[in-house]
Each structure stands twice: as C-alpha cells, then as structure tokens.
Amino acid sequence: MAVKNPSVRVRFAPSPTGYLHIGGARTALFNWLFARHHQGAFILRIEDTDEVRSTAESVNGILESMRWLGLDWDEGPVYADGVAGLPEQSLGNKGPYYQMQRLKFYQDACSRLLAQDHAYPCYCTPDEVDKMRKIAELSKRPPKYDGACRGLTDDQRKKKEAEGRKKSVRFKTPQEGDTDFTDLVRGALHFENNLLEDFVILKTSGVPTYNFACVVDDHGMDISHVIRGEDHLSNTPRQVLVYRALGWEPPQFAHLAMIHGSDGGRLSKRHGATSVREYKEAGYLPAALLNYLALLGWGTEDSQQVFTPKDMIEKFALERCTKSAAAFDPAKLLWMNGEYVRKTPVPDLAKIARTAFASADSKALEGAIALEREKIKLLTDIPKLVDFLISDEYEYRQEAVDKVLRVAGVGDILSDMEKRLDSLTSFDSAGIEAAIKACAKDRGVKNAAVIHPLRVAVSGRTEGPSLYHMIEYLGKARSLQRMKKAQSLLAAGKI
RNA sequence: GCCCCCAUAGACUAGUGGUUAGGUCACGUCCCUUUCAAGGACGUAGGACGGGUUCGAAUCCCGUUGGGGGCACCA
Numbered sequence: 169m170a171v172k173n174p175s176v177r178v179r180f181a182p183s184p185t186g187y188l189h190i191g192g193a194r195t196a197l198f199n200w201l202f203a204r205h206h207q208g209a210f211i212l213r214i215e216d217t218d219e220v221r222s223t224a225e226s227v228n229g230i231l232e233s234m235r236w237l238g239l240d241w242d243e244g245p246v247y248a249d250g251v252a253g254l255p256e257q258s259l260g261n262k263g264p265y266y267q268m269q270r271l272k273f274y275q276d277a278c279s280r281l282l283a284q285d286h287a288y289p290c291y292c293t294p295d296e297v298d299k300m301r302k303i304a305e306l307s308k309r310p311p312k313y314d315g316a317c318r319g320l321t322d323d324q325r326k327k328k329e330a331e332g333r334k335k336s337v338r339f340k341t342p343q344e345g346d347t348d349f350t351d352l353v354r355g356a357l358h359f360e361n362n363l364l365e366d367f368v369i370l371k372t373s374g375v376p377t378y379n380f381a382c383v384v385d386d387h388g389m390d391i392s393h394v395i396r397g398e399d400h401l402s403n404t405p406r407q408v409l410v411y412r413a414l415g416w417e418p419p420q421f422a423h424l425a426m427i428h429g430s431d432g433g434r435l436s437k438r439h440g441a442t443s444v445r446e447y448k449e450a451g452y453l454p455a456a457l458l459n460y461l462a463l464l465g466w467g468t469e470d471s472q473q474v475f476t477p478k479d480m481i482e483k484f485a486l487e488r489c490t491k492s493a494a495a496f497d498p499a500k501l502l503w504m505n506g507e508y509v510r511k512t513p514v515p516d517l518a519k520i521a522r523t524a525f526a527s528a529d530s531k532a533l534e535g536a537i538a539l540e541r542e543k544i545k546l547l548t549d550i551p552k553l554v555d556f557l558i559s560d561e562y563e564y565r566q567e568a569v570d571k572v573l574r575v576a577g578v579g580d581i582l583s584d585m586e587k588r589l590d591s592l593t594s595f596d597s598a599g600i601e602a603a604i605k606a607c608a609k610d611r612g613v614k615n616a617a618v619i620h621p622l623r624v625a626v627s628g629r630t631e632g633p634s635l636y637h638m639i640e641y642l643g644k645a646r647s648l649q650r651m652k653k654a655q656s657l658l659a660a661g662k663i
Numbered sequence: 664g665c666c667c668c669c670a671u672a673g674a675c676u677a678g679u680g681g682u683u684a685g686g687u688c689a690c691g692u693c694c695c696u697u698u699c700a701a702g703g704a705c706g707u708a709g710g711a712c713g714g715g716u717u718c719g720a721a722u723c724c725c726g727u728u729g730g731g732g733g734c735a736c737c738a
Binding site: 181182183185215217218220221290294297298301305308309310311312334336338351354357358359360363364365367368369370371372373375377378379381382397398399400401402403405423425426428430432433434460463464465466467468469470471472473474490491492493494495496497499500501502503504506510540541542543544601604615616618619620622623629630631632633634635636 | 664665666667668669670673674675676677678685686687688689696697698699700701702730731732733734735736737738
C-alpha cells in the first residue's frame with residue numbers, strides 16, 4: 169500500500185521472546201489501522217535487546233503471524249519463505265529495524281547524555297542495588313536506586329574502574345518537578361519526577377534498556393504516534409524525560425486498554441489459546457480474528473460488528489478507542505468466525521479443506537461443503553461435517569437407527585422410495601421432493617414418516633443438509649446403493 | 664507499600680446534562696422448516712457505591728470500593 173502521508177508514521181515493536189500474543193496482535197492491528205487510515209507508514213521494529221530471551225525462531229514466528237493476519241508493514245524486516253531476511257535487507261530507509269543492529273545509535277545518544285550531565289556511569293552491582301531498594305522499602309520510601317554513583321567525582325570513577333567494576337549508565341532523573349503529557353486516548357496525564365529512580369539506560373554489556381532504545385528509535389525512525397498497550401503508560405514519563413534531555417520533541421502517545429481473560433485477570437494460558445498461531449491452527453480465519461480484535465477496545469457510534477477491511481480502515485480513530493480493559497470472549501470470536509466462513513466462497517473453503525480429502529474430486533468436495541457451509545464455525549469443523557457425504561463408508565449412528573430405522577413399516581417405505589427414485593427421470597431436488605411427497609400421500613402417512621427414515625438410511629444420522637438436496641448431491645446410483653446397504657445391514661442385525 | 668489508569672447487563676460496546684439507556688455475543692421463547700444449522704421475531708438482564716453541582720446527571724466534581732497496570736542491567 170502506498171504511503172502518501174509522511175507525517176504519520178507508527179510502529180509495532182514486538183520483542184522476539186515468544187509467539188505473537190493476542191494482545192500484541194491487537195496492538196499491531198490498531199497501529200496498522202491508524203497508518204492505513206491516514207495513509208501513513210506502518211513500521212515493524214524488532215526489539216531484541218533482551219539478550220537472554222530473544223530468539224530468531226520468535227522473529228520468524230511473529231512475522232509469520234503478522235503475514236497470516238494480513239498486517240503488512242511498509243518498513244521493517246523482510247520476510248519470505250517462512251524466514252526473516254537479514255537486517256541489511258530491510259524494507260525502508262530508517263533501518264536497521266533490529267535493535268541489536270542499532271547499538272551505535274544508542275551509544276551515540278548515550279554519549280551526548282553523559283556529556284551534557286543528563287546521565288552518569290554507575291558501578292553498583294545488581295546485589296548492591298537490590299539492597300538499596302530493600303532498605304528504602306523498609307523505611308517506607310519508594311524502592312528506588314539511591315543515586316550512589318550520581319555524584320561521583322572523576323577520581324572516584326577511576327578508582328571504581330580500577331577495582332574492575334563493570335559500568336552501566338543511568339539516566340539522571342530530575343528529582344523535582346513533574347512530567348506531563350497528553351495521551352490521545354486518556355487525555356492529560358501527570359507524574360511526579362521524584363517518584364522515578366535513576367534508571368539504567370545502557371547495561372554493562374553496552375546494550376540499551378527498553379526505555380532508552382525505544383526513545384532513540386522512535387525519534388530516529390520519525391515515529392509520529394506511539395500506539396501501544398496501557399502496560400507502558402507508566403514508562404512514558406521516563407521516556408518523555410529522555411526526549412527532553414536529548415532535545416527531541418516526543419511523539420504523540422496513545423495507550424490502549426488491556427485485553428483480559430474472562431476472569432478479569434491477565435490473558436493467559438488458562439483462558440485458552442493466547443497466540444495467534446494457535447488460532448490459525450484451531451481453524452479461525454485471519455479476517456475474523458482481526459475483526460473480533462478490532463472490537464476489543466474500539467467501537468463505532470452505531471456499534472457496528474462486522475467490517476470489511478476497507479470499512480474498518482475508514483472508520484478507525486484513536487479518539488474512539490476505549491479506556492477500560494476488555495475481556496476476551498471466545499464465544500463471540502467463534503460467532504464472528506462463522507460469519508466470515510459463511511461469506512467465504514465455497515471453492516475457497518474447498519481449497520482449505522483439500523488436505524483432509526486428498527482423493528476427493530473437487531466438484532464433490534465443493535458440493536459437500538456447499539451443503540454444510542452454514543454449520544461451519546471453524547475450518548477444522550469441515551472434515552467431520554462433510555465426511556459422510558464424500559465417503560460411502562459413513563457410520564450409522566446407533567441412536568438414529570434405533571429411533572428412526574428400526575421401526576415397523578420402514579422397510580416397506582424404503583423399498584417403495586427406491587423404486588420411485590429409480591424411476592425418476594430428472595434427478596433433482598424438486599423431483600426428489602415430489603417423489604417423497606407422492607410416496608407419503610399414496611401410503612397415507614406424513615411426509616416426515618418417509619423423510620426421516622430416508623435421511624438416516626442415506627446418511628446414518630438424523631441431522632444434516634436438506635434431504636432433497638442431499639440426495640440430489642449423492643446422485644441416483646449412490647443414493648439407491650446407500651438405501652439398499654442400510655436395509656441389508658439392518659436385516660443382518662449389523663446396525 | 665507507593666504511583667498511574669479504569670468503572671453502562673454474564674461479555675464487547677453506543678451514549679459527552681433532558682433517551683421508554685441503543686446495538687452485538689451468550690442465554691431463553693417463538694416463527695420458518697424434513698433434521699441440524701442459518702435466518703427472522705420477541706424476551707431476561709445494565710450506568711459499583713456515597714456525596715455534591717444542577718430545575719434535571721450514566722453523562723460534570725469529590726470521596727469510597729472494586730478491577731487493572733507499573734515500580735528490573737525484561738520489554
């Protein structure tokens with residue numbers, strides 16, 4: 169999609185420490201919708217600064233899910249054949265788009281901060297810092313780093329270094345004043361600086377921490393709007409402070425309400441599937457998942473439920489995003505998927521179901537799916553829904569046989585129907601319907617007395633598609649064969 | 664513990680001072696119908712609580728309660 173509005177640039181910045189989570193997908197979607205709505209750029213940045221948990225497999229998995237969902241990015245890693253491309257092959261000219269490839273930018277910004285006395289080297293060990301926090305907590309003060317290295321003289325620093333202590337860099341958080349900013353979904357926000365500690369911006373490894381890398385990159389990539397989860401709300405004042413120290417204008421911020429599980433807690437494994445990939449495997453359509461996710465934290469004035477992508481892009485607005493957390497409701501997602509399945513052309517569904525019916529004829533598969541389509545909720549439902557139509561080796565459900573077939577007079581009715589169907593010249597649903605009704609009339613029974621046994625004989629079950637259409641689909645030969653088989657199995661006591 | 668955010672039915676939401684509080688999922692009844700679905704109609708169910716402001720409050724303000732998020736050399 170062409171980027172026509174260079175002043176709108178948003179990004180989705182996952183950390184590759186696992187699969188793409190439902191919450192992450194929602195964040196990505198809202199960023200994508202915003203970018204497409206304004207014809208701006210949607211950028212994908214990989215935040216792989218967690219040196220122990222980041223993996224290449226996660227990058228691939230996330231990109232795969234993004235691709236599957238149809239959330240295409242204008243700038244970011246290349247992804248082809250299931251593998252993310254090399255950093256230097258990235259799309260876009262503000263790269264690289266992997267943070268570990270951007271260390272120089274962070275180090276440069278850090279040097280500036282150090283030179284301008286907005287940051288200082290810290291030689292404390294993790295244990296020492298832990299201790300400080302505990303002491304502060306015991307004296308009922310906020311558990312902050314106490315600034316032990318804040319006022320070190322050059323001599324003292326040299327001494328620490330001579331001791332072989334490792335050096336990290338901390339941001340010199342102002343100890344007074346407030347940090348205010350406007351959030352596009354929440355309005356004016358206010359934080360007191362003295363509650364914030366001097367946080368680490370560069371680890372001893374030379375790798376930046378999140379709050380620092382994020383600022384350097386959002387600025388470096390000309391990000392205009394930072395749209396992310398509410399879990400980042402309290403990180404924002406820290407970041408705003410860094411922007412100011414560097415003399416940069418912060419972007420606009422929009423914090424999206426969280427997605428919860430049915431019990432109001434954080435969405436986790438015990439609520440069911442949490443990764444996009446699991447939904448793909450469970451038989452959900454990407455468009456349905458996206459549509460459902462869009463409804464979590466955003467709504468139109470008329471509470472529209474189902475959107476085409478174009479419609480959704482047109483109507484999306486940050487001002488219409490909800491401030492309160494939303495519970496993820498699997499039942500509504502399932503309904504949504506059914507909506508999308510019913511709108512999916514039968515040949516497309518047949519293509520999807522192909523693998524389960526490798527030997528079936530395309531026409532036969534499509535016909536079977538057409539008969540059962542409105543019952544499909546998940547794509548994975550298809551095999552068990554159409555199997556008895558494709559294969560003649562279907563099961564006779566005991567309950568159906570006992571209740572409908574093993575009834576006095578049914579044998580005569582079926583024999584009669586065999587003759588009537590056999591003699592039909594135009595074997596279509598209308599002709600079949602007429603034959604059935606004629607049979608019932610001639611025998612002085614209700615239509616249902618013919619229909620139900622016929623259905624069970626021909627399908628082994630009491631529920632299924634319209635009988636007339638089902639018999640038409642099976643054709644004369646197969647229908648008669650099925651009727652005969654049911655009768656002989658019944659006579660032989662095999663069912 | 665401290666800071667921040669949030670609060671309409673079981674769930675998602677509409678509504679921004681005057682509405683019979685609307686829509687969707689789920690649930691229930693009915694209709695359609697050869698069954699199961701799908702579809703249609705109807706229904707049960709809602710502004711956490713307490714104070715203000717106002718002729719009038721779901722809507723504005725304060726407090727309480729509840730829920731969530733954050734307080735890392737994780738992001």
